[in-house]
Amino acid sequence: MKLGTWLLVAAGVLMANAAEAAPKWALAIHGGAGVIDRNALSPEQEKAYREAMARAAEAGARVLRAGGSSLDAVEAAVVELEDDPLFNAGRGAVFTAEGKNELDAAVMEGRDLKAGAVAGVTRTRNPIRLAREVMQSSPHVMLIGPGAEEFARSRGLPEVDPAYFYTSQRWRALERELARQNLPVPAKPPGARDDDRAAALAHDEGKRGTVGAVAVDIRGDVAAATSTGGTTAKRWGRVGDAPIIGAGTYADNASCAVSATGTGEYFIRLTVAREVCALVEHNGLSLQAAADEVIQRKLTKIGGDGGVIAVSPAGEVAWSFNTSGMYRASIADGRPLVVGVYKDDP
Ligand code: ASP
Numbered sequence: 001m002k003l004g005t006w007l008l009v010a011a012g013v014l015m016a017n018a019a020e021a022a023p024k025w026a027l028a029i030h031g032g033a034g035v036i037d038r039n040a041l042s043p044e045q046e047k048a049y050r051e052a053m054a055r056a057a058e059a060g061a062r063v064l065r066a067g068g069s070s071l072d073a074v075e076a077a078v079v080e081l082e083d084d085p086l087f088n089a090g091r092g093a094v095f096t097a098e099g100k101n102e103l104d105a106a107v108m109e110g111r112d113l114k115a116g117a118v119a120g121v122t123r124t125r126n127p128i129r130l131a132r133e134v135m136q137s138s139p140h141v142m143l144i145g146p147g148a149e150e151f152a153r154s155r156g157l158p159e160v161d162p163a164y165f166y167t168s169q170r171w172r173a174l175e176r177e178l179a180r181q182n183l184p185v186p187a188k189p190p191g192a193r194d195d196d197r198a199a200a201l202a203h204d205e206g207k208r209g210t211v212g213a214v215a216v217d218i219r220g221d222v223a224a225a226t227s228t229g230g231t232t233a234k235r236w237g238r239v240g241d242a243p244i245i246g247a248g249t250y251a252d253n254a255s256c257a258v259s260a261t262g263t264g265e266y267f268i269r270l271t272v273a274r275e276v277c278a279l280v281e282h283n284g285l286s287l288q289a290a291a292d293e294v295i296q297r298k299l300t301k302i303g304g305d306g307g308v309i310a311v312s313p314a315g316e317v318a319w320s321f322n323t324s325g326m327y328r329a330s331i332a333d334g335r336p337l338v339v340g341v342y343k344d345d346p
Contacts (some may be wrong), residue, residue: 002213002262004047005220007018008023008103008205010095014268017054017261017294019132020284021334022314022315022316023315023332023333023334023335024218024315024333024334025064025065025070025073025215025217025218025315025332025333026215026216026311026315026316026317026330026332026333026335027057027060027061027064027070027077027213027214027215027216027311027330027331027332028213028214028215028309028310028311028317028319028328028329028330029053029056029057029060029077029078029081029211029212029213029214029309029328029330030070030210030211030212030259030261030309030319030326030327030328031049031052031056031081031086031087031211031309031326031327031328032087032088032209032210032211032261032263032326032327033051033261033303033305033306033307033321033323033325033326033327034209034262034305034320034323034324034325034326035106035322035323035325036255036323036325036326036327037325037342038340038342039289041341043194043199044138044201045202045329046242046341048059048086048201049086049327049341050341052081052084052086052087053327053328053329053339053346054099054329054337054339055080055084056077056081056084056211056213056236056329057076057077057329057330057331057337057339058337059076059077059079059080059141059332060073060074060076060077060213060215060331061073061331061337062164064077064215064217064218064333065333066309067217067218068217069166069217069219069221069223070107070109070110070215070216070217070222070223070257071107071221071223072211072223073213073215073217073222073223073226074107074214074215074223074225074322075128075129075132077109077225078105078128078211078212078213078225078227079126079129080159080268081105081110081211081227082125082126082127082128082211082227083116083126085167085195085202086201086202086328087209087210087211088170088209088210088211088229088230089103089105089127089167089210089227089228089229090103090125090126090127090227091164091165092165092167092169092170092202092229093165093170093228094107094170094173094174094209094229094230094231094232094233094234095170095171095173095174095229095233095271096230096233096234096238097174097178097181097186097233097235098186098235099174099185099186099187099189100122100162100189101122101162101165101166101189101228102119102120102121102122102229102234102237102330103118103122103124103127103138103165103227103228103230104117104118104119104121104127104216104227104228104229104230104239104240104242105117105121105127105128105130105131105225105226105227105228105242105243105250105339106118106131106133106142106224106225106226106242106243106244106245106248107128107131107132107223107224107225108223108224108225108245108248108249108250108251108255108257109135109221109222109223109251110221110222110223110224110251110252110253110254110256110313111221111222111253112138113251114135114154115135115141115245115249115251116131116132116133116134116135116136116138116142116145117134117141117142117243117249117327118130118131118134118142118143118144118148118325119142119143119144119145119148119239119243120144120145120148120185120245121145121148121149121152122149122162122236123149123152123159123160123161123162123281124148124149124152124157124158124159124160125157125158125159125164126157128225128227129157130148130151130152130157131225131227131243133151133152133155133157133226134148136306137155138151141245142243142245144239148225151247156205161191161323162189163189163190163191163192163193163313165316166189166192167195168194168195170202170229170232171188171192173232174232174233177232177233178233178317179240180249181233182193183233191254204253208229209229209261209327210226210228210242210248210260210261211225211226211227211228211261211262212226212227212248212260212261212309213257213259213309214224214251214256214257214258214259214309214310215257215311215313216311216312216313216314216315218333220310220313220314221253222251222252222253222256222257222311222313223251223257223298223312224249224250224251224257224258224259224273225249225259226242226248226249226259226261227242228240228242228248228261230242230264231263231264232323237251239264240264240265240267240268241260241262241264241265241267241268241272242260242261242264242317244268244276245274246271246273247260247264247267247268247270247271247272247273247274247275248260248261248264248268248272249273250268250274250276250277250306252277252281253292253313253325254277255277255278255281255312256276256277256278256280256286256287256290256310256311256312256313257310257311258272258273258274258277258291258308258309258310259273259308259309260273260306260307260308261305261306261307261308261326262292262299262304262307262321263304263305263306264289265304266299266302266303266304266305266306267299267304267306268306269302270294270298270302272291272295272299272308272326273308275298276290276291276294276296276308276310278289279293279294280312286316286318287311287312287316287318288303288316288318288320289309290310290317290318291308291310291318291319291320292320294308294320295307295308295320295321295322296320296322299322300322304322305322305323306320306321306322306323307319307321307322307323307326307328308320309328309330314321315330315332317330317334319340321343324342324343325341325342326340326341327340327341327342328340328341332334
């Protein structure tokens with residue numbers, strides 16, 4: 001081979017390797033899975049959701065690009081989605097049968113398996129921040145209800161009037177669900193104000209939705225965060241999978257970080273997030289194969305619906321869902337932002 005040809009071949013091999021090199025950081029987010037069909041979303045709604053996902057992914061990516069931690073990145077992405085009334089977390093959360101917003105959230109770090117979670121909070125503006133405080137500033141992993149909020153106050157986290165979480169779209173979904181179940185409609189939260197723009201754009205993906213983020217930083221540490229209002233018309237202090245470590249949220253540097261969305265009862269029974277990580281760690285499955293095994297086979301088999309996002313310490317990103325759609329996005333060092341809504345999106 002002539003020297004020039006040889007050099008060209010060598011350069012080609014080098015470039016191919018560089019293209020395949022593991023990204024130094026990666027992040028994936030979800031904004032809930034459910035009945036999300038092309039004919040169910042107007043072009044304006046679809047655009048609003050895609051833009052919101054892009055904004056949240058960028059909020060997390062900004063942290064990682066600057067060398068920040070995966071924990072800071074997942075928190076930044078989830079706060080963005082909690083503050084956005086389009087999603088069932090923070091402002092825009094679904095209502096209980098009593099007409100309240102009871103919020104659940106969890107966060108976990110893969111480096112040392114530290115975790116924090118809260119359930120049934122009604123006044124903390126950003127439940128994901130409270131979950132992080134539980135992890136970092138309390139000797140506990142999970143706090144619930146008024147006690148969790150007392151702790152939030154002691155940590156100086158911003159509190160809001162419960163009416164802050166109200167959106168007319170979620171109230172209408174509550175009315176529909178209560179009518180279906182033959183239950184009385186409660187009074188609206190005092191001070192609730194209708195927001196026509198959000199109401200016009202928010203899509204009811206079938207009683208629920210949830211937001212979550214997973215990330216790996218340049219040190220190879222993974223983290224997961226999940227935040228939700230739970231399921232529409234939930235009763236009796238119902239808690240879903242999102243704040244339950246191992247069910248809706250899990251992170252371990254030995255395998256991966258996972259955040260889930262779907263009908264929480266099934267995800268709790270299968271310990272979905274931990275199961276994905278266990279298949280990677282103990283059975284040697286690839287991240288995508290593990291996510292598919294748990295969602296497409298195990299979850300589907302017991303009649304559950306929903307999906308997961310996952311990231312590995314090596315920077316692989318995977319998602320899997322058995323619903324018609326899942327709001328999702330991923331971005332990684334040297335890779336473009338990908339936003340998906342429907343099943344057949346990339
Ligand atoms: N997993 C959440 C819950 O069951 C709801 C959802 O993701 O849609 O509370």
